[in-house]
Amino acid sequence: MRNPLNKTIVTIEPSGIRKFFDIVSEMKDAISLGVGEPDFDTPWHIRDEGIYSLEKGRTHYTSNAGLKELKAEIAKFLSRRYGLSYDYNKEMFVTVGGSEAIDIAMRAMLDPGDEVLIPQPSYVSYLPCAVLANGTPVVIELKEENQFRLTAEELEAAITPKTKLLVLPFPNNPTGAVMEKEDLERIAELVIRHDLFVLSDEIYSELTYLERHVSIASLPGMRERTLVINGFSKSHAMTGWRLGYVCGPEAIITQMLKIHQYAIMCAPTMAQYAAVAAMRDGDEDVAGMREEYNGRRRYLMHRFREMGLQCFEPFGAFYVFPCIKEFGMSSEEFAETLLASQKLAVVPGTAFGECGEGFIRISYAYSLESLKTAMDRLEAFVEERRKG
Amino acid sequence: MREKILTFIEKNSRIDLKELAIVLGVEESAVINELEQMEAEHIICGYHTIIDWDKVGQDKVMAMIEVRVTPQRGMGFDKVAERIYNYPEVNAVYLISGGFDFMVILEGKTLREVAQFVSDKLSPLDSVLSTKTNFILKKYKDHGTVIASKTKDERIQMIP
Known part of the structure; x- marks a missing residue:
């Protein structure tokens, strides 16, 4: 049979987070901060x-x-x-x-x-x-x-x-x-x-x-x-x-x-x-959600400062992009180990380009309550890693 | 800042004040000050809990009673309202526009208890002309909170 495929399409890689998705969806009690969409339902x-x-x-x-x-x-x-x-x-x-x-x-x-x-x-x-x-x-x-x-x-x-x-x-x-x-x-x-x-x-x-x-x-x-x-x-x-x-x-x-x-x-x-x-x-709905996101953003930045995790302060969207270079692991290794040991899922920065190496993406499209639990887990992980 | 604090604690009065300060991007002491002042000024009138009593298995009966009254001379409705709201069984009293004057929300253990309050205490008041008792059969939403069980996060857990 002839090759049914276009030459270009086969060169394109599938999205890099597929692997994590499979693990997270099987894992009980996992918290995922990997979602790139609002947690709010449509007004x-x-x-x-x-x-x-x-x-x-x-x-x-x-x-x-x-x-x-x-x-x-x-x-x-x-x-x-x-x-x-x-x-x-x-x-x-x-x-x-x-x-x-x-x-x-x-x-x-x-x-x-x-x-x-x-x-x-x-x-x-x-x-x-x-x-x-x-x-x-x-x-x-x-x-x-x-x-x-x-x-x-x-x-x-x-x-x-x-x-x-x-x-x-x-x-x-x-x-x-x-x-x-x-x-x-x-x-x-x-x-x-x-x-x-x-x-x-x-x-x-x-x-x-x-x-x-x-x-x-x-x-x-x-x-x-x-x-x-x-x-x-x-x-x-x-x-x-x-x-x-x-x-x-x-x-x-x-x-x-x-x-x-x-x-x-x-x-x-x-x-x-x-x-x-x-x-x-809808302008008021948006203003309300913006206010909520902003509070969560401040909360995450505060927790990062407390745990000494380096992160530039972002002012848009609902993501933070902390640097994890101090742990001597690749972004993907970091995300994998974090998921395995603390049941916390984040997206490795490399999913968004090679220069995302050394960073992870954390979404704050989650309730403050979930973010608190998640940050406790991240903090435990970070401390454990620093001890070696 | 007051409005921001109020908007937040109206939905979650149990938040840790340190956390509230972080979320609002202000000093903790400023939040504490504002809260104390607003309590003193009676802007914040209390902190209550929304309870689904049905789940506790404890019977509670709630009624909304429409009350028509004759206002007292020189006092208007306020004096009459006071006579009603001083009863501890009374949960809320509102002055209402339209076909009747007060909406009285009452809580009791049984239908009988509520009915008795109406017939023994409310109706005999001099200024009360008539009452109409509406028993609440089911509470769907209270204080902006849907009573039904929490919805699950159905989002796909990893999305770029």
Whole structure:
């Protein structure tokens, strides 16, 4: 029989946390801090709207780009929260989560040989999506001493004549790093000078604890070269609804919409109706969750200080990224031993790129109570290891 | 800071004050000061526990009684309310807009006990015109807390 497979797909590694997942799900009394989604259920008024749409028999396709009503609400949201202005008829459409938008953005923008700059540690899908879109991923290794922000120097060093697209994953999963306005201005200047485009994945934009999130698209000259990807999963605790959106220059959006049209058709209809409620009346829900996350974040940072575990203070998303280099183990070994001895699961930093070596990702999308127990376990582990 | 403390302890009054200070990002002494002041100012009026008495197997009967009254001259409703809320059996008294005046929440061991309170103590009060007793059959949610058993974390335990 002939090889049924595409040559590229077989080169792509499956996600590195699979192994841990299998162990954790078998282990009794294990606490996992490995979850990358909110612990909150979707606020009831949003769920209610989804249920209502089903009752009303709104079970059909929407237009490819999504419900007009939803797009109008998204445009208002982006304007009131980040000062972005998009024509929702031409410069935006609704996707199946931010993930779909990442994929089709790469497919719509890349030609073979085009280089895509991907800062790491970062979410696992940028690199495979770039490869599958025939692009050439070029990793920029972010550093703890810069609080895992992307610096202009790092960017400039990675730019070649083939560079076309820069992925900007902030607020960042797994580090929790944010980019402030001044950081972005330095990046924007280079992007414009080298005639690059930016794919700005802002899925955690509502979860920042220092200042309100700044979108690079809001900086002068950047709107025409930026795709903003966002969604409802993290901000409104709507991961399972699979709903996101992408905004950008009409020329790119029009082409992306073709892929969406042929590959997806449209995002789930009832999710779209629910999301209208999220955009219209959800700001308070988000504020409440943000406040909770922030309290947990402070609590974790405090516990790390107490146990003398080095960790830069992150101001976004719901992750902390402590350094475990002092224990002389690789991230994966650390995570494995921690799980075996204390039944506490964390994600090794290397799941998010090689430069995540020496770090672990801890999610605080958990109740304060669970975090307390988890930190007690981590503390016991750390002390035991230090004794040798 | 007051509002933040209150929002937090309204849901979890048992939190360790040191932890509360960490979570709010302030000094522990500041939290203690604020709490003491708010207790003194009667902003914080008490710390109670939400109990599902059904699970203890102890019978408790609760009733919401709609009471119509004639307000007393010069005193309005407050004087009448006082006569009612001074009974220890009375859990809560609210002045209500609409078809009646007070909502009185009463707790007793048996139906009989509650009924007796209404007929012996509440109804005979001079200013009480009428009462309507509604027994509570089942409590679903109290003080913002769903009484039904805790839901399990059904998330997949490792997600990148």
